[in-house]
Amino acid sequence: MKVYHLIYEPSYKSAVFHHWTECNLDCKGCFCRVEKLDFGLFPDALERLKDKAPETAPTDFLESPEEALKLLEGCELERAVFIGTEPALDPDLPALAKALHQKYGSYNVLLTNGVRLCDLSAIDEIIFSLKAVTNAIYQDYTGRSNEKTLDNFKKVHASGKKLQAECLLIPGLIEADEVEKIAKFIATVDKDITLRIDGYFPIPGCPWRGATPKEVTEASQRAEKHLAKVNYLSADLPRQGEKPLRLFG
Numbered sequence: 142m143k144v145y146h147l148i149y150e151p152s153y154k155s156a157v158f159h160h161w162t163e164c165n166l167d168c169k170g171c172f173c174r175v176e177k178l179d180f181g182l183f184p185d186a187l188e189r190l191k192d193k194a195p196e197t198a199p200t201d202f203l204e205s206p207e208e209a210l211k212l213l214e215g216c217e218l219e220r221a222v223f224i225g226t227e228p229a230l231d232p233d234l235p236a237l238a239k240a241l242h243q244k245y246g247s248y249n250v251l252l253t254n255g256v257r258l259c260d261l262s263a264i265d266e267i268i269f270s271l272k273a274v275t276n277a278i279y280q281d282y283t284g285r286s287n288e289k290t291l292d293n294f295k296k297v298h299a300s301g302k303k304l305q306a307e308c309l310l311i312p313g314l315i316e317a318d319e320v321e322k323i324a325k326f327i328a329t330v331d332k333d334i335t336l337r338i339d340g341y342f343p344i345p346g347c348p349w350r351g352a353t354p355k356e357v358t359e360a361s362q363r364a365e366k367h368l369a370k371v372n373y374l375s376a377d378l379p380r381q382g383e384k385p386l387r388l389f390g
């Protein structure tokens with residue numbers, strides 16, 4: 142398996158699996174390059190990121206879904222989340238999701254860039270990172286076309302699977318205007334799909350400043366013109382819930 146880090150969030154009865162694969166995108170603002178541990182582990186993750194040296198690839202991985210279940214013994218589990226450097230490319234993700242369904246009946250959520258989909262039969266909800274619908278912006282940011290992602294987004298919706306979208310507001314690159322275009326695209330698929338807008342926070346080696354809470358709020362208001370449900374995260378919002386437990390990695 143490609144899971145190198147596992148945390149448990151007692152407040153949400155939630156396990157977060159961090160995968161490390163050779164991602165099929167090359168996003169300029171990929172924070173996994175500077176922090177591979179879960180942000181929830183640190184009282185001030187943004188402060189920790191300042192001047193942090195680039196990460197190296199992990200060397201220890203969970204061997205099997207059984208090992209994951211063993212680590213979770215004694216934890217009440219209602220939700221499992223798969224994140225990291227493109228979890229859909231982990232060939233063992235479907236088996237892991239299935240094992241969690243069988244043992245806990247967990248609600249399984251996959252965060253993906255949507256370029257390539259895996260077997261989704263044990264995934265209950267997919268959150269697509271759409272990044273940009275203007276292909277030139279997407280290409281500039283990720284190094285490839287957004288055609289597959291947008292196509293897969295429509296396919297997953299047509300399959301009836303629960304679907305959400307997220308995007309990043311990056312001043313000087315992915316601005317409110319682009320966020321509104323993303324919202325318009327989502328509305329052409331289904332205006333009831335939720336969009337979450339994350340305000341970019343500075344990452345060492347990247348040229349952009351962080352998005353201000355005001356900018357994130359304004360982008361959110363523009364998206365709300367097209368979609369029924371929009372929410373946002375900006376760097377000033379405090380962490381909710383108890384500190385997670387570090388189970389692996």
Ligand code: SF4
Pocket residue numbers: 164165166167168170171172173225226227254
């Ligand atoms: S899709 Fe995600 S993991 Fe892959 S390069 Fe982009 S931000 Fe990083």
